[in-house]
Amino acid sequence: MSDTLSKLNEVFRAVFDDDQLAATRQTTARDVENWDSLMHVNLVINVEKAFGIRFTSAEVAGLKNVGELVDLIEAKLPA
Amino acid sequence: MSADPLDILLGYVRREHPRSVRGIEEARAVAPERFDRLARRMLSWLAAARGEGGIEAAVDAFARYTAEVNLAQARYEADGRYQHRSFAEVYADHYSRRDRMDNYLWAVYLSNLLWAHHVEISLFFEDRFLPRLSPGARLVEIAPGHGGWGVWALACVPESRMEGYDISPSSIAIARSLAQAAGCDGRASYTEQDALDLARADGRSADAVICCFLAEHLEQPERLFGVIGHLLRPGGLAMVTAALTAAQVDHIYEFRCESELVLLCENAGLRVLQALSAAPRRTLPGARFLPRSMALLALK
Numbered sequence: 001m002s003d004t005l006s007k008l009n010e011v012f013r014a015v016f017d018d019d020q021l022a023a024t025r026q027t028t029a030r031d032v033e034n035w036d037s038l039m040h041v042n043l044v045i046n047v048e049k050a051f052g053i054r055f056t057s058a059e060v061a062g063l064k065n066v067g068e069l070v071d072l073i074e075a076k077l078p079a
Numbered sequence: 080m081s082a083d084p085l086d087i088l089l090g091y092v093r094r095e096h097p098r099s100v101r102g103i104e105e106a107r108a109v110a111p112e113r114f115d116r117l118a119r120r121m122l123s124w125l126a127a128a129r130g131e132g133g134i135e136a137a138v139d140a141f142a143r144y145t146a147e148v149n150l151a152q153a154r155y156e157a158d159g160r161y162q163h164r165s166f167a168e169v170y171a172d173h174y175s176r177r178d179r180m181d182n183y184l185w186a187v188y189l190s191n192l193l194w195a196h197h198v199e200i201s202l203f204f205e206d207r208f209l210p211r212l213s214p215g216a217r218l219v220e221i222a223p224g225h226g227g228w229g230v231w232a233l234a235c236v237p238e239s240r241m242e243g244y245d246i247s248p249s250s251i252a253i254a255r256s257l258a259q260a261a262g263c264d265g266r267a268s269y270t271e272q273d274a275l276d277l278a279r280a281d282g283r284s285a286d287a288v289i290c291c292f293l294a295e296h297l298e299q300p301e302r303l304f305g306v307i308g309h310l311l312r313p314g315g316l317a318m319v320t321a322a323l324t325a326a327q328v329d330h331i332y333e334f335r336c337e338s339e340l341v342l343l344c345e346n347a348g349l350r351v352l353q354a355l356s357a358a359p360r361r362t363l364p365g366a367r368f369l370p371r372s373m374a375l376l377a378l379k
Binding site for chain 2: 028029030034035036037038040041042044045055057058060061062
């Protein structure tokens with residue numbers, strides 16, 4: 001598991017209040033209870049805080065799975 | 080036999096936009112039978128106006144719009160103010176952009192059905208406003224946007240006629256297409272014009288004015304209420320809706336209390352007969368602002 005995905009899973013577990021949650025790159029909203037449009041934004045806000053980055057609304061709206069979120073985070077982190 | 084448009088929508092949402100499923104279930108739970116009836120009418124007009132794939136494209140736009148709205152609300156929670164303060168800023172980034180406006184308007188159209196608190200507003204429109212309109216009523220819709228509210232009134236009130244005014248070319252085109260889809264285009268005319276300029280038009284002749292979700296997009300909403308009062312004949316009705324502490328990229332006037340809207344009506348010579356304030360079923364964890372949509376029925 002990449003460092004980014006590992007850190008992202010900490011955010012997932014806190015946001016969805018599930019210590020057992022282990023998201024993979026293929027995980028989608030269908031796989032996580034309560035991952036609806038409102039909690040999606042709550043997740044995004046907490047990801048922003050955890051990684052020190054900021055998303056645009058188009059980026060937030062377009063995310064299809066955890067892999068896309070990982071890639072987006074890594075694209076925004078300093079090289 | 081053509082497919083049920085509601086089945087098309089629900090199936091597509093489940094396949095492509097699973098994050099939107101819960102909110103739509105909440106919207107349907109407000110009044111299931113009425114939701115289904117309202118949905119089939121709205122979606123059949125949408126499908127006729129946009130053609131094949133139109134429902135799916137509008138759902139894509141709705142999902143993006145909902146994400147944008149929720150993110151704007153989260154930024155508002157953090158900043159304590161709406162992103163934009165000036166109409167000019169929003170006009171340049173938003174209203175003047177045809178590519179953006181087309182999707183935006185269809186997304187807003189669907190939000191009147193697919194957000195639970197907007198189902199409540201739609202039912203208020205149907206229960207409180209429409210029964211008060213008489214056959215042959217002369218209606219004015221200020222800033223029709225997608226045109227759905229005014230077309231709904233035309234479809235329900237025999238021989239009624241409507242004039243709609245909007246600054247957006249996209250709005251004019253979409254509202255016309257919706258009126259045509261509903262078979263009401265012969266009784267509707269749409270003009271590209273700033274509704275606030277109607278203060279200089281001949282007034283005191285409209286039986287009813289419809290103005291839904293415009294006030295929060297203005298720097299000086301009191302001017303809008305003045306126009307509504309100007310256009311109505313004595314005894315005419317205003318059906319107005321507005322958003323309170325509800326951020327969107329194009330909201331600039333931050334209404335905080337329902338009483339502000341009541342006062343705007345009163346100052347424009349309108350007496351509020353009935354009002355409804357509705358909020359989403361859930362908000363962001365720890366939110367200090369409760370986003371609401373308010374509907375007012377007022378008499379001149």
